[in-house]
Amino acid sequence: MNIQHFDDDAALSAALATRVLEDIVAGPSLVLGLPTGRTPLGLYRELRERSGGDRVPWSQVRTFNLDEFAGLGASDPQSYRAFMQAELFDHVSIPPAHIGFLDGTAPNLEAECRRYERAIAAAGGIDLQILGIGASGHIGFNEPAERLCARTHVAELEQATRLANAQRFGGDWRKVPERALSMGMATILSARAIVLLATGREKTDAVRGTVEGMITTQLPASLLQLHSRVTVMVDREAWSG
Numbered sequence: 001m002n003i004q005h006f007d008d009d010a011a012l013s014a015a016l017a018t019r020v021l022e023d024i025v026a027g028p029s030l031v032l033g034l035p036t037g038r039t040p041l042g043l044y045r046e047l048r049e050r051s052g053g054d055r056v057p058w059s060q061v062r063t064f065n066l067d068e069f070a071g072l073g074a075s076d077p078q079s080y081r082a083f084m085q086a087e088l089f090d091h092v093s094i095p096p097a098h099i100g101f102l103d104g105t106a107p108n109l110e111a112e113c114r115r116y117e118r119a120i121a122a123a124g125g126i127d128l129q130i131l132g133i134g135a136s137g138h139i140g141f142n143e144p145a146e147r148l149c150a151r152t153h154v155a156e157l158e159q160a161t162r163l164a165n166a167q168r169f170g171g172d173w174r175k176v177p178e179r180a181l182s183m184g185m186a187t188i189l190s191a192r193a194i195v196l197l198a199t200g201r202e203k204t205d206a207v208r209g210t211v212e213g214m215i216t217t218q219l220p221a222s223l224l225q226l227h228s229r230v231t232v233m234v235d236r237e238a239w240s241g
């Protein structure tokens with residue numbers, strides 16, 4: 001794993017935005033895998049600010065987000081889709097048809113997961129998958145467990161994960177859906193390159209386990225050690241606690 005150290009979130013976000021924008025300019029039909037959460041907010045702010053006008057050719061870019069809450073769709077303000085619209089998609093010239101997203105309101109969630117895998121394959125696979133990490137070491141909604149799902153699936157959320165997501169639900173973790181749809185570990189590991197972001201003290205243990213620990217399904221991010229092109233971008237707090 002290639003570990004890149006930054007003083008703080010702002011420096012990390014600026015460096016990653018530079019990489020993403022350079023990748024888009026080098027290959028305008030880039031397929032991006034995108035995360036939600038607090039960690040990528042700085043990245044999306046930088047991308048918004050640096051994409052003004054027609055400065056960046058977003059028109060051929062395709063995106064696939066990692067996950068979505070079951071029961072929530074684009075019109076729900078708490079949905080990850082709404083988060084992405086507000087933070088990025090509404091501010092850059094990406095065509096709506098190029099935005100891949102899991103629909104938590106689909107009548108058959110298993111069929112929706114299969115549709116998503118087909119859509120990613122039809123786009124030629126993901127070129128650059130950007131990931132946050134939960135304090136438990138989860139990525140997407142692949143929670144620590146004895147067994148993990150390979151492909152996009154319906155996931156049961158741990159209470160700690162619902163707590164971590166409570167901010168979008170008026171601070172009440174009980175309002176956070178109990179289930180979500182998420183790319184699986186093989187979906188993520190199929191990306192041609194992966195960048196894992198970690199900022200803040202609460203991520204230190206998860207980061208250590210990810211880069212130095214044994215590979216274990218009890219720390220899903222540790223499976224990233226199996227991939228040959230992973231960059232871990234950390235700020236000082238996430239690295240040293």
Ligand code: GLP
Nearest residue numbers: 035037038039132133134140141
């Ligand atoms: C959620 C998301 C993950 C995200 C994680 C960390 O559970 N499903 O994709 O990486 O939280 O979020 P944050 O960046 O807010 O710490």
